[in-house]
Amino acid sequence: MADVRMINLTIEGRPVTVPDGTTILEAAKTAGILVPHYCYHPGLPVAGVCRMCLVEVEKMPKLAPSCATNVGEGQVVHVYSEKALEARKGVLELLLINHPLDCPICDQAGECELQDYTFQEGRTDSRYREPKRFDPMEDFGGDVLYVTNRCILCTRCVRFMDDVHQEPVLCVAERGDRATIGKAPDADLTQPWAANVIDLCPVGALVSKDFLNKARAWELDRTASVCTGCSQGCNNVLESRDNVIVRMKPRSNEDVNHFYLCDAGRLDYRWMNRPDRVEVPKIRMHDVLSPVDWETAYDEAAKLLKGKRAFVVASPSLSNEALFLLKRVITQTGGEGVFRCETGFEAPLPGVPDLALRADRAPNVYGAELLGFQRHDINPLAGLKQGDVLVLAGETLPGLDLSATTRASAIIVIGTVHVDGIPTPSVVLPIANVAEEEGTFTNLRGRVQRFLQAKAAPGYVRPSWYAFADLATAVGANSDDMNLPSVIFSALAQSEPAFAGLSYDTIGLRGGLIAGATAGAH
Amino acid sequence: MAITVKVMERPIGEASYVRATLKGLALTLKHLVDPHRVTIQYPEEKWDLSPRWRGTHRMLTTEDGTAKCVACGLCPTVCPANCIKLVPGEDEEGNRFPLVFEIDEFRCIFCGFCQEVCPEEAIHMGRHYENAEFNRARFVYDLERLTAQTHPVSELWDPAHPRGE
Numbered sequence: 001m002a003d004v005r006m007i008n009l010t011i012e013g014r015p016v017t018v019p020d021g022t023t024i025l026e027a028a029k030t031a032g033i034l035v036p037h038y039c040y041h042p043g044l045p046v047a048g049v050c051r052m053c054l055v056e057v058e059k060m061p062k063l064a065p066s067c068a069t070n071v072g073e074g075q076v077v078h079v080y081s082e083k084a085l086e087a088r089k090g091v092l093e094l095l096l097i098n099h100p101l102d103c104p105i106c107d108q109a110g111e112c113e114l115q116d117y118t119f120q121e122g123r124t125d126s127r128y129r130e131p132k133r134f135d136p137m138e139d140f141g142g143d144v145l146y147v148t149n150r151c152i153l154c155t156r157c158v159r160f161m162d163d164v165h166q167e168p169v170l171c172v173a174e175r176g177d178r179a180t181i182g183k184a185p186d187a188d189l190t191q192p193w194a195a196n197v198i199d200l201c202p203v204g205a206l207v208s209k210d211f212l213n214k215a216r217a218w219e220l221d222r223t224a225s226v227c228t229g230c231s232q233g234c235n236n237v238l239e240s241r242d243n244v245i246v247r248m249k250p251r252s253n254e255d256v257n258h259f260y261l262c263d264a265g266r267l268d269y270r271w272m273n274r275p276d277r278v279e280v281p282k283i284r285m286h287d288v289l290s291p292v293d294w295e296t297a298y299d300e301a302a303k304l305l306k307g308k309r310a311f312v313v314a315s316p317s318l319s320n321e322a323l324f325l326l327k328r329v330i331t332q333t334g335g336e337g338v339f340r341c342e343t344g345f346e347a348p349l350p351g352v353p354d355l356a357l358r359a360d361r362a363p364n365v366y367g368a369e370l371l372g373f374q375r376h377d378i379n380p381l382a383g384l385k386q387g388d389v390l391v392l393a394g395e396t397l398p399g400l401d402l403s404a405t406t407r408a409s410a411i412i413v414i415g416t417v418h419v420d421g422i423p424t425p426s427v428v429l430p431i432a433n434v435a436e437e438e439g440t441f442t443n444l445r446g447r448v449q450r451f452l453q454a455k456a457a458p459g460y461v462r463p464s465w466y467a468f469a470d471l472a473t474a475v476g477a478n479s480d481d482m483n484l485p486s487v488i489f490s491a492l493a494q495s496e497p498a499f500a501g502l503s504y505d506t507i508g509l510r511g512g513l514i515a516g517a518t519a520g521a522h
Numbered sequence: 523m524a525i526t527v528k529v530m531e532r533p534i535g536e537a538s539y540v541r542a543t544l545k546g547l548a549l550t551l552k553h554l555v556d557p558h559r560v561t562i563q564y565p566e567e568k569w570d571l572s573p574r575w576r577g578t579h580r581m582l583t584t585e586d587g588t589a590k591c592v593a594c595g596l597c598p599t600v601c602p603a604n605c606i607k608l609v610p611g612e613d614e615e616g617n618r619f620p621l622v623f624e625i626d627e628f629r630c631i632f633c634g635f636c637q638e639v640c641p642e643e644a645i646h647m648g649r650h651y652e653n654a655e656f657n658r659a660r661f662v663y664d665l666e667r668l669t670a671q672t673h674p675v676s677e678l679w680d681p682a683h684p685r686g687e
Contacts, residue, residue, distance in 0.1 A: 103594075103641070104592050104594030104596065104641045104642065105592045105593075105594060105617075105618045109594070137616075212612065213593070213610050213611065213612045213618045214610065215610070216594070216595040216599070216610075218595075218599060219595065219599070
C-alpha cells in the first residue's frame with residue numbers, strides 16, 4: 001500500500017487526500033459529505049444506473065456520477081451546487097413517477113433512502129397527474145417479499161445475487177417503464193445468504209416477511225451485538241421495541257462480515273424473547289424446587305461443592321467473562337470443564353473472503369477452548385465420575401442420553417431455562433441471555449468481539465458474569481472485585497496469555513485479535 | 523371614665539336604603555323583560571361548538587365499517603403526551619391494520635397533532651365535551667369505542683382554503 005499515489009482534491013471547499021483510484025463518492029465520505037446515491041453500495045460492483053449521485057466537477061463538461069468517477073489531482077467538486085441539486089431533483093422526480101405514496105404502510109419508512117433524499121433535495125409536490133403504474137406484489141421465497149411498485153431498479157439485489165452470492169437468481173425483467181426485478185421461475189430466494197437483499201434495498205421494494213408490519217423503524221432501540229448463530233461471530237444490531245427483540249440486522253465490519261448476515265442468523269432471535277424463563281434462584285427442598293434469594297442459593301451451591309469435584313458442562317454460548325469466572329470455580333474445586341457444540345452444514349458467501357455460516361453453531365467455541373474447556377460433542381458427560389457435582393452452565397444438553405447424570409451427587413443448573421430429562425437439580429441459578437448482558441465472544445479466527453445489552457432481564461435474573469463471580473467467591477476463589485464486565489475482562493487479559501494486551505477500550509466495537517491469531521489459524 | 527362615642531350626622535338621602543333597593547329592583551325588572559339571555563338551559567340546550575373545537579377523539583371508518591387506520595405509527599410518534607398505544611397487525615389480505623389502538627383521554631392534551639399528522643384522515647378530534655364516566659379505566663378509549671363515536675369531528679383547517687386540502 002505504501003507506493004499508492006495519493007490524490008489531493010477539493011470537495012465542497014474541503015481539501016481531501018485519498019489514494020488513487022478512489023471514487024469521488026468515497027472521497028466525499030472521508031470529508032463528511034454523503035452524496036445521495038441508490039445503486040452504489042460499497043460491497044457491490046459499481047453500476048451507475050440510478051444517476052442520483054451526480055455532482056458537478058469543475059472543468060468537466062457534464063455532471064459526473066460520483067460513484068463511477070475516480071478522483072483526479074486538483075479536482076474541484078461541488079456536491080451542492082445549483083446545477084447538481086437541480087439534476088438530482090430531476091432524478092428524484094422521475095423516480096417518484098411510479099413510486100406509490102404508501103409510506104404509512106411501508107416497512108421501510110423511516111429508514112428509506114428515497115424518503116430521506118426526497119426530503120432533503122426533492123420537490124415538495126408532484127407534477128405527475130397521470131395514473132401510476134400498478135403491479136402486484138410477488139413472493140420471492142425465503143424471507144423476501146417483492147413489492148414491485150416501490151422498486152426504483154437500482155439493481156443492488158441483482159448485483160448481490162450475481163456477484164456476491166454468485167447464484168444468479170434475480171435479473172431485471174422487461175424493459176423501459178415496464179422494467180421490474182424478475183426472479184428465475186424455478187428458483188426461490190432461499191439461498192443461505194439471500195435475505196441480505198432486504199438490507200441492500202434502499203427502498204421498501206424488498207421487505208422481510210418476518211418483520212412485515214411488526215414495527216416502525218423509528219420506534220426501535222438499536223444495540224450493537226454479535227450474532228450467536230455460529231462461530232463466525234458476525235457483527236449485528238439487535239433492534240428491540242418495548243423490551244422485545246423484533247429484528248436483527250448486520251452491522252458492517254470489514255474484518256468479519258462486511259455488510260452481511262446469513263438468513264439463519266438474522267431469523268434466529270426469537271429465543272431471546274422466550275417467556276418460559278427461570279426468573280428466581282431456586283434450591284431443592286423436599287424434592288421440590290423452591291424460590292430462595294440469591295445468597296441462600298450461592299451458599300447452598302457452595303455447600304454442595306465443598307470437598308467435591310465440580311464437573312462443569314459449559315455452553316459455548318457463554319461469554320469469555322463468564323467462562324473465565326467459571327474456570328475459577330473449576331480450579332478451586334479441582335474439577336473439570338467440558339462443552340459441546342451443535343454442528344451443522346457450512347454455507348460460505350462466495351463473494352466475500354472468509355465469510356460463512358460455520359459448522360460450529362455457537363459463538364464462543366474458540367474462547368471456551370482457550371479457557372481450558374474440553375470439547376466433547378458426542379458424549380459430554382463421559383468424564384462425570386461417581387460423586388461429582390454436575391454443573392450445567394447455560395447448557396440444556398438437548399437430544400442427549402442423560403442417564404449418566406444420576407452418577408452425580410448433586411446437580412447445579414445455571415441457565416436461562418430449566419433442563420429437561422435430569423433428576424431434580426439441587427440449585428438453579430437464573431442467568432441472563434446474550435441480549436440481556438454485556439460481554440465478549442472469541443470467534444473462530446481469534447477475534448474478541450464485544451456485545452452490549454439490548455433488553456432488560458426478567459425477574460431476579462443476573463448477568464452470567466455476576467452469577468459466576470459470586471459463585472466463585474462462595475466456593476472460596478475470591479472474586480469480590482469482579483464487579484463489571486470490563487474489570488473481569490482486564491483480569492482475564494492479565495491471567496490468560498492468549499488474551500494478553502486486550503481490553504474493552506482496545507477492542508472497541510470492531511473486535512480485537514488475540515495474541516498469535518492469524519487468518520485461518522483455527 | 524365614661525367612653526364617648528362620636529355619632530356622625532348624615533343626611534337622610536345618603537343613609538336611606540330605599541333608593542338603592544329601588545335601583546336594584548329596577549335592574550332585576552329590566553332583565554326580566556329583556557329578551558337577551560345568556561344562560562343556556564343545559565342539558566336540554568347544548569352549547570354551539572366552534573368547528574375547530576378539539577374534544578375527545580373519533581376514528582373514522584371506511585364504507586364497510588372498519589377503521590380507516592393503517593397503523594402507520596405517526597400519531598403515537600407525534601403525540602407529545604404519549605397517550606396513544608398502537609400495535610400494528612396484518613389482516614387476512616395482508617393489509618396493515620391496528621391490532622390495538624388505544625387513546626388515554628386522561629393523558630391527552632387535545633393538541634390535535636394526531637389529526638394533523640394522520641395520512642389516512644382516520645383519527646380525528648371530536649366536537650364533543652360530555653365525557654363523564656364512573657371510573658378511570660373507561661377513559662382509555664379502544665378502537666371499538668373510537669369507531670363507535672358519532673359526534674361531529676373537528677375541522678383543524680378550512681376545507682375551502684386552497685391549502686386546506
